[in-house]
Amino acid sequence: MSFGSLSQAHPSPTQGLALASAAAAVVYGLFLVSRPASPLKTLAKVAAVGLLTVLALVIDAPAPLIVALALSTVGDGFLAGNSERWLPAGLAAFLLAHLAYIRLFMGEGGGAGALMAEQWRAVGVAGALIGGLAMVIWLWPGLGRLRPAVLFYAAALAIMTATAFTLPRQLWPAMVGAAAFFLSDAILSAELFKNRRSPWTSQAVWWLYYGAQAAITWAYLR
Helix, strand or coil, X not given: CCHXXXXXXXXXXXXXXXXXXXXXXXXXHHHHCCCCCCHHHHHHHHHHHHHHHHHHHHCXXXXXXXXXXXXXXXXXXXXXXXXXXXXXXXXHHHHHHHHHHHHHHHHHCCHHHXXXXXXXXXXXXHHHHHHHHHHHHHHHHHCHHHHHHHHHHHHHHHHHHHHHCCCCHHHHHXXXXXHHHHHXXXXXXXXXXXXXXXXXXXXXXXXXXXXXXXXXXXXXXX
C-alpha cells in the first residue's frame, strides 16, 4: 500500500500527525537543541517522536514498532533534561526500544537466507557488528560504573542495525533508518563519554535520530 493511498484513506490523522511531528522536530533542531533544559525543550523533543507513535497507532502499524517509538519517546523525555542525572534511565528506555526494533526486524526479515542471497546485506551486518565492537572498545576506559549498561546497549544497537539488513527490499527506509540510528548514537556516545561536544555534533545527533525514527515509521506507511 502506498503512502498516497493511506493519505486518501485517513487524510486528517496521518497527514496532520506527520506534519506536526516534523514541525516539532524542526523547532527542536533549529531553536532548542543547544539550549539549557527547559519545559519547552522537553515538550518539543518528546512531541517529535511521540507524534510518530500516535501516527503508528492510527495506521495500525506492527506492535513492536509502536512499542519502540513509545519507548524512544520516554527516552527523549529523560535525556531532554539533566542528561547526567537521567542518563541511566534514558539508556534503559532506548535499550528496550532497540529490543523492540530487533523483534520487529526479525519478524519481518529473511534471516540468514536474505544475507546469503544478497551479499550487500552481509556487508551491512558486518559493518554494524564491527562498528558496535569498535564503539565499546573506544568508550570503555571512561565508562566507569556504566560499563555493563553501555555494553548491553551497544550490543542491542549493533544487533538492531544488523537485523534491519535482513528486511525485504520494499522496507528499505527502515534499513536507512537503522543505520542513521547507529550513527546518531555513535556521535552521542562521543559527546557523553568523550566530551566531544560542538554545535555540529548536537545537530547531527538530532537530525540523524529523528530522521531514523521517521524513516523506520515511513517504511510501514508506504
